[in-house]
Amino acid sequence: MAANVSAPKVVNIDDLRTLAKRRLPRMVFDYIDSGADREQTLSQNCSAFNEILFRPRCAVATPSCDLSVSLIGQKFALPFLLAPVGSSRMFYPQGEVLAAKEAGKVSTGYTLSTLSGCRLEDVKQATSSEAWYQLYLLGGKDVALKTIDRAKAAGFSAIVVTIDTPVSGLRERDIRGGTKELLSKDPLTMLPYIPQMLVKPCWLSQWLLDGGLMSFPNVQLDDGPMGYTAIGPALEQSVVTWEDLNWIREAWGGKIIVKGVHIGDDAKKAIDLGIDAIVVSNHGARQLDSVAPTIRALPEIITAVNGQIDVLLDGGIRRGSDVVKALCLGAKGVLIGRAYAYGLAAAGGPGVARAIEILQADILRTMKLLGCDSVSKLNRSFITIPEAWERI
Numbered sequence: 001m002a003a004n005v006s007a008p009k010v011v012n013i014d015d016l017r018t019l020a021k022r023r024l025p026r027m028v029f030d031y032i033d034s035g036a037d038r039e040q041t042l043s044q045n046c047s048a049f050n051e052i053l054f055r056p057r058c059a060v061a062t063p064s065c066d067l068s069v070s071l072i073g074q075k076f077a078l079p080f081l082l083a084p085v086g087s088s089r090m091f092y093p094q095g096e097v098l099a100a101k102e103a104g105k106v107s108t109g110y111t112l113s114t115l116s117g118c119r120l121e122d123v124k125q126a127t128s129s130e131a132w133y134q135l136y137l138l139g140g141k142d143v144a145l146k147t148i149d150r151a152k153a154a155g156f157s158a159i160v161v162t163i164d165t166p167v168s169g170l171r172e173r174d175i176r177g178g179t180k181e182l183l184s185k186d187p188l189t190m191l192p193y194i195p196q197m198l199v200k201p202c203w204l205s206q207w208l209l210d211g212g213l214m215s216f217p218n219v220q221l222d223d224g225p226m227g228y229t230a231i232g233p234a235l236e237q238s239v240v241t242w243e244d245l246n247w248i249r250e251a252w253g254g255k256i257i258v259k260g261v262h263i264g265d266d267a268k269k270a271i272d273l274g275i276d277a278i279v280v281s282n283h284g285a286r287q288l289d290s291v292a293p294t295i296r297a298l299p300e301i302i303t304a305v306n307g308q309i310d311v312l313l314d315g316g317i318r319r320g321s322d323v324v325k326a327l328c329l330g331a332k333g334v335l336i337g338r339a340y341a342y343g344l345a346a347a348g349g350p351g352v353a354r355a356i357e358i359l360q361a362d363i364l365r366t367m368k369l370l371g372c373d374s375v376s377k378l379n380r381s382f383i384t385i386p387e388a389w390e391r392i
Contacts, residue, residue: 002347005354013318013339016355020091020345023203025196027177028090032341036169037289045285045316048293052325053384057371065367066374067360069333071310072158072255072276074109074130076333078360079375080323081109082352083314083335084134084160089117091345093210097126099344102352104128106360111160111335114138114147115231117214124154134160134259135248137238138219138226147218148251159252160279164260166239168232169287183213183229245273257312262297264304267311277310277332284315284337295326299389302330320362324370327378329385 003019010016021029035042069079082103088095096118103110104127112123114136124131133151137144151159174180178193197204219226219234226234249256258270259279270278280298282291291297294315305311313326314335326334339359343351367373370382 002350005343005347005351010354010358012358013342013355016339016342016346016351016358019347019351020342022346023200024091024345025200025203027174027179027182027193027196028203029345030171030173030177031087031179032085032091032338032345034171034173035285035289036171036287039285039289041282041289041291041293042285044293044296045282046293046318047316048295049316049319049322049325051386051389052295052329054321054325054366054370055382055384056369060371062368062371062373064373065364066376067363067367069375071109071312071333072257074157074255076109076130077107078356079327079363080317080334080336080359081132082111082340083337084111084113084162085337085341086113086115087117087214088113088341088344089210089214090207091341092348092351093206094118095344095348096123098349099340099352100124100127100131102349102356105353106356108356112156112218114218115216116218117216119217120147120151120156121154124156130157132156132158132160132257134162136162136165136219136235137240137244138216138231138234139221140238141247143219143221144248145251146220148248150218152252152254158255158257158276159248160257160259161240161245161248162259162283163240163266164262164281164283164287165235167236169283169289171286242269242273245275249274259314261301262291264300267301267304271305271308275309277312278305279335280311280313280315280331281335282315295322295329296389298326298329298331299385317359320359320364321366323359323363324366324375324378325383327375328380328383330380 096116100110100123107129109130111132113134133156181189182193215225215227217225255276257277258275260281261278280294310332312333313331340352340355343355
């Protein structure tokens with residue numbers, strides 16, 4: 001049974017997180033919730049927003065606010081899109097399809113992970129808005145080229161190339177939760193970790209009815225779709241380099257976004273290669289720990305880009321005011337990941353819809369309190385940031 005996610009029961013994103021934790025087995029919740037190593041960056045991705053202070057214009061009437069943005073020439077009704085979140089089908093049956101459908105209802109974008117449990121054609125068909133496809137080179141160049149052709153035929157309007165996964169980060173909670181053992185299919189190895197699934201009968205029954213342990217239908221190998229246990233080795237064999245962007249661009253022939261930029265020099269490389277936009281991202285703090293929180297890294301990259309291409313940001317966004325702060329610092333838009341994943345895990349489509357509703361209401365309220373009637377008018381004059389952020 002899905003949780004009741006209506007107000008006043010669910011007021012903020014953290015309430016959705018609580019419901020997701022209640023519904024999911026430990027290993028699945030930790031997949032959504034955890035970060036790399038000691039989780040320093042995971043914590044700082046959120047807490048860094050607290051260091052930015054607003055400077056409102058008072059006694060200003062703002063009866064309405066325009067939240068629409070244009071990104072890579074595409075229009076969205078909201079300044080946030082749904083980020084790629086792998087294995088969403090593990091959180092809730094047909095998870096990627098449900099999330100894409102909810103994004104379409106509010107005319108914002110959905111980004112589908114290569115590591116999706118649903119076919120990319122089904123996901124694109126589910127949304128009435130723009131959809132982007134996030135590309136890993138799992139299985140090698142030939143497999144990726146076939147996937148690019150499928151994404152093009154299905155109507156995806158941009159490719160998002162993730163560049164920060166030469167290996168999987170060390171997520172210690174995954175190890176403690178027995179993810180490797182549960183995937184081994186060895187009954188004796190699995191036995192100590194099975195009770196966490198048995199005590200979540202609602203999730204377990206839905207997961208089994210949805211097919212149980214999924215494969216990845218958008219990574220079609222010679223012998224069929226890539227299996228779940230093959231991800232780690234495949235990532236290490238499919239590192240994306242700057243040179244790869246040339247053949248990806250040639251094969252795709254459309255808009256390309258690079259996701260996983262941390263420093264100004266890499267932003268400049270993307271510009272030199274003709275990339276249409278970049279995402280300032282540390283992979284939700286799931287890869288290299290002790291990198292800067294993304295909002296802290298944003299000023300350096302905005303300076304390096306100097307308005308030449310669109311800059312987006314993800315990481316740590318839990319409130320609409322976080323979105324506004326990122327826009328004030330120069331981001332053209334943001335991607336939200338965990339914020340909607342908690343909602344999906346708590347209640348499926350209605351949970352995603354509630355996450356979107358919460359953030360949209362937060363942004364509207366923040367804009368009116370700032371005395372600003374359009375996100376296009378947000379700039380550095382509306383905020384104060386620590387002096388140390390100005391130093392590169």
